[in-house]
Amino acid sequence: MQLVVARIGRAHGIKGEVTVEVRTDEPELRLGPGAVLLTDPASTGPLTIETGRVHSGRLLLRFEGVKDRTGAEALRNTLLIAEIDPEELPEEEDEYYDHQLVDLDVVLADGTEIGVISEISHLPSQDLFIVERPDGSEVMIPFVSEIVTEIDLENQRAVIVPPPGLIDDRAEIASAREDAAEPEDRA
Structure with missing residues (x-):
């Protein structure tokens, strides 16, 4: 099962970082370094998260192979999609996935x-x-x-x-x- 977990926003700085609009209640699980995410459009991925940090209340990510602002800008508006096991349950007892x-x-x-x-x-x-x-x-x-x-x-x-x-x-x-x-x- 696939789950949209974020949308890439604008480039941040000159080293390939991007802002992301988080669409998951578990960003630390879905958007951590090493996570491999499918993309929509599919032609831009899959993408592997190299680093992540919070800056001024926004999550910034850098992907493997994206080293400059031009590469980061090319990813703008791309949806990030995680593959999840349909039997997987959220960590908290009273939480649910949309599916x-x-x-x-x-x-x-x-x-x-x-x-x-x-x-x-x-x-x-x-x-x-x-x-x-x-x-x-x-x-x-x-x-x-x-x-x-x-x-x-x-x-x-x-x-x-x-x-x-x-x-x-x-x-x-x-x-x-x-x-x-x-x-x-x-x-």
């Missing part, structure tokens, strides 16, 4: 089906489940413990307790709006 969560059924605590996780969106403040509903619509569910109360990989489901309004059906919302728009009979 473990995609296609899980999303249900309420009482078993009511909400939909299926089609994608994980990683935002700066929190991660979101993009859930495809049975009617084809999508709903975004914040992946926070107050809402997602259980991830059950064995039974392929995520149990949620959503706050009011998060997953209300459009028909229910439309009906409520119509009711509110109708004038009340006053005696």
